[in-house]
Amino acid sequence: MAEQDKPDNSDENTLDRIKTGAFERNVALTRMGVGAGAKIAGHTVRNFFRSGESRDEANRNFYRSQARELADELGRLKGSVMKAGQMLSLYGQYFLPEEAVEVLASLQDNTPAVAWSFVEPQLIDALGERTIAKLDIQRKPIAAASLGQAHLATIKATGEQVVVKIQYPGVASAIDTDIRTLSRLISATRLAPKALDLTDVFNELRDMLVRECDYVQERRFTETFHERLSGNPRFIVPKVYPEFCAQRVLTTRYEPGYSVASKEVQALSQARRNALANAFAELFVTEFFDWKLVQTDPHFGNYRVRIDPEGENDQIVTLDFGATRNFQNSFVESYGKIVRGSLQGNRKEVAQGVLEIGLMSGDTPRDFLEGFADLTELIVEPFRKPFDPLVPERLYTPGGAYRFGDTDLPARVGQTAALKMMSRHFRIPPQEIIFLHRRIGGVLVTLKTLRAELRLHSLLKPHLGLS
Template sequence: MAEQKRPHNPNDSSFNLDEDGADGGDKDTTLDRIKTGAFERNVALTRMGVGAGAKIASHTMRNFFRRGESKDEANRNFYRAQAKELADELGRLKGSVMKAGQMLSLYGQYFLPEEAVEVLASLQDNTPAVSWAFVEPQLIDALGEKTVSKLEINRKPIAAASLGQAHLGTIKATGEQVVVKIQYPGVASAIDTDIRTLSRLISATRLAPKALDLSGVFNELRAMLERECDYVQEKAFTETFGERLLGDERFIVPKVYPEFCAKRVLTTRYEPGFSVSSKQVQALSQSRRNALAKSFAELFVTEFFDWQLVQTDPHFGNYRIRIDPQGEHDQIVTLDFGATRTFDSSFVESYGQIVRGSLQFNRKEIAQAVIEIGLMNPDTPPSVLEGFGDLTELIVEPFRKPFDSNVPDRLYTPGGAYRFGDTDLPARVGQTAALKMMSKHFKIPPQEIIFLHRRIGGVLVTLKTLRAELKLHELLKPHLGLN
């Protein structure tokens, strides 16, 4: 296939990022292939498990002679080293086992050491690309040589991730610039084996408490991976978001080209833009950054409360900023809908009750909704429910009315907007959670909560990155019946 030069666009500071956001276009290292066979993947991880067992025995013996802070520090270093070794091996294997490791970091905050969560979460930042010779057969097998011949494709990927990589291309007949997302061969068929192996490996490395049953977590990981490997479903979600945002000029959803799509291949229009954290976006005026931030927040609220359909992967690579040269209509390019989830009306209603109860300091409403949603049981002690109320009432701080006495004065502008750039809310939430939520009655949240909070956290990080100053209370009023 012919090499195609990347088109110049003055509004394009970087390539569109795919899946996990790792930019494969600038990687120095390229893998010739990935281990796709169950046997060779098992051998690699089993070898690591054996080595982990020996290190655990050695660490336990050395720690026997340590005391106090010295022992705690040794434990932290040990967990960090074990997790780093696990992450390195998952990164080399790529595929579903690496994606499962990333997803595990979301669940892991509830049962893994903090050091392990940090390392697993970093998996998305180091993903080498795979050679064109390895992925081209997958593309031809999916679309057929005749269809593939209608495209000019650059053999160097513009983005590489755990499940696949993306290549820039051109439709020969029209000259349209496209991004061809190709899933790595064997990824989907390896999911069951990878999940079982990762489960055993987490146990072997002693990263999770020995008595904790994680079968439910790994079952959920398996189901999520199967969804993310289904590009037909992702194509449908991309088209759905495109239709629903068609009349909203604030957003751009890439056009899908069905002729060049299949279960393991997805082709969409190339939509350039700047990263939210880029110097170009950071240099925008306060009013323009506020407008972008408000659009981000409104999109999430609309997805959850109105559509009950949420793109749950908030990585910066999935959202690009199209800067208007005239300075009036900056736009948000939304990418990658593989992690889109639907939510039941009952879940949305119960979650809304938690938010409403937290804003109105109604502990009874919070407790009722927490039990309904599956975070706690009916026999949960009142003290634990009270602790959860303390936490949620703090989390909704940016959504309170202007000049609320429960919000530090320094976080309001003279006009009553919340200063996201100056907030230390994440640190205060973490401290409160550590004090209030250490209880056997608090369960690992259901996957709906995990992935919803993933997106909410992403929205808040985006608003902080934009240094936004917003009044968000009005945004929730029509959905929660607030005054």
């Protein structure tokens, strides 16, 4: 068993239960909203007596404090409202204070587990006692997240080790109430601009949560990826066991491995890390351009590395397909125009793709479109040809591979975006962009963690008609 896959056998961080009733969840969040209102009033009065620089610093501290309090409460409640908080951080970069986005983004899925006595009734209700009796289930989970937790089990008849993923009781039925409450709370804490209508954002959050709570759909996506990657020796997708699956329960083969950031993976040779990194990148490109079906959650826990003791064929284990999304042909083609135009310096093609996707409208000023093109030409840096003059020379190896371990690209992108993208003409991107970029960002973080040295231009050539 890999180091990071060992269950935590302590009870220190185990919750007896989570608040699942609409009333008790509303009480918890409403109490926080009232407290936030009082703090806002006090902060406003104190700001009246502060100088400009002091006021700015006080505002930053205030936003950070409000967001931390919100994040702490969401973490205690778990369920859909916590997952919504995580997702909100993705949208929030376009309208929330930087301090608030940073705090909400910290709402990761390594949350305390819930006691077996709380989740067992959900399992019995979903599968029935006769079916459950075929399994020997460990009561301590091997992983706990916002929507559910996973338990290691053995099929008694065959000895196969499986993972039983159980959704927390009441999570799916609380989505509507949680989204409404979170919307009111964001307003009460003054984290979002008062005049900004976030109705569409919260509607999209609701739709995404409904999909992630549907384990029948996740089962289908898991089976699809298992089938499509079954002939590729570089990847492992867990087998699904339909007999032990239901709307709120998903059972798959246990596939251990090491985290990308583990010391075991980090100790691999440059060539082996490059091979893993190239596989990560190639999988994403295949998902988007060929399958138009993308697993959009890049959380490190969703990927494991199976190290080959012979040192020849390390493999990537891919897990958790709840955030998988289909993309329309038209979207992929339009997005391809942005990428191709950015790589070739064709700003007319970039603008065409941007308008087709809906990031901007037809009356967007030319200087703003130019600023956006500056940004996209920077973002595609790792995919340029070797020794491209637009890429800092220090980021190339003598052989022309891009040094992901040394890149400061995220900082440069952030600076460029802050300078060029603050405009009423820029719209909050549609969810397709938000979640596609979440996966792209995850791929780049993985390549940096692996300290990869790669030439990725060739990966895009067949999909974009590049020379």
